[in-house]
Amino acid sequence: MRIATWNVNSIRARLPRVIDWLASARVDVLALQEIKCRPEQFPGAAFEALGYHVSIWGTNQWNGVALITREPATDVQAGFSGAPAWGVPPAVEPRALGGTVRGVRVWSLYVPNGRSVDDPHYRYKLAWLGRLAHEARSWLAEDPDAQIALVGDWNVAPRDEDVWDIRAFAGETPVTPAEREAFGAFAAQGYRDVVRPLAPTGYTFWDYKHGRYPRDEGMRIDFVLGSPALAARVEDAFIDRAARSGDKPSDHVPVVVQLREEDSAEQRDDWDEDDRPMVL
DNA sequence: ATGGTCGCAACGCGA
Secondary structure (H helix, E strand, O other): OEEEEEEOOOHHHHHHHHHHHHHHHOOOEEEEEOOOOOHHHOOHHHHHOOOOEEEEEOOOOOOOEEEEEOOOOEEEEEOOOOOOOOOOOOOOOOOEEEEEEOOEEEEEEEOOOOOOOOOHHHHHHHHHHHHHHHHHHHHHHHOOOOEEEEEEEOOOOOOHHHEOOHHHHOOOOOOOHHHHHHHHHHHHHOOEEOOOOOOOOOOOEOOOHHHOOOOOOOEOOEEEEEOHHHHOOEEEEEEOHHHHOOOOOOOEOOEEEEEOOOOHHHOOOOOOHHHOOOOO
16 A cells, blocks of 8 residues: 655646656555645546546635545545634645545644744644644544544654754754654654655755755655554555656655555565566 | 736635
8 A cells, every 4th residue: 555645735636747756656645735725626527537536525725625535435524523623814724634544544744834933823833733743643542453644744843854954943843843843743643654764864845945856955745644553554655856857846855654464465565576666 | 928827616825
């Protein structure tokens, strides 16, 4: 089973690239962020033509999230209980969409952008992460064997090496100790970054401004956090940095995780060494 | 190259 996350910065502006990518990546679940459209504007037919099902959350042009799934997702839920109700305009809840596919609960997350530490959005971001962590803890308390993937744009760079020059970010988002502590709370509960061990270097975002991408001045802020039972199934991970090149790219690239099949009788041989790189 | 980010119900604002 293959799960991917991608902040596409407008699904309508990105549709040809996303469809091309999906046709070659053979993912079972693609979590999208920043679809920048209302549900009725989402170009669902293009995905359905590839055999995918679409679940969407979006209430305005910003920050919408979606789940594109090979099989219909069950228990689709927008947001989590306890999400802060006091969003700072134009911050809009819930920026989270959960669905279950083949026994795996996947949450497509767009963690609020904190802007700067003296901005109300910063406090809001920390509160939002805190509520999500609280909720995620309860999911594992209820079922320690639950297979849960928390995927998306976390807007946090957990380590100094996750930005191109830590000196340029002194005292700023997304590298403040409070943000890193909020992100680290998930690991403390057992949700692990399942990509870094298999893709130890590389960014997931390069700002459009200032020619950041040609100079590889990026940030690693898109993550897949897996519950213990999910992490135990991870056999490979891939950051598709090539998606940042070419015509009309998003400023983020897809992050992909491959899970072992639970029943070896159902092993599919779609992840041979010959397959790498998995996205052509 | 007299410009140098991109997206959006948009000529300002969010990322």
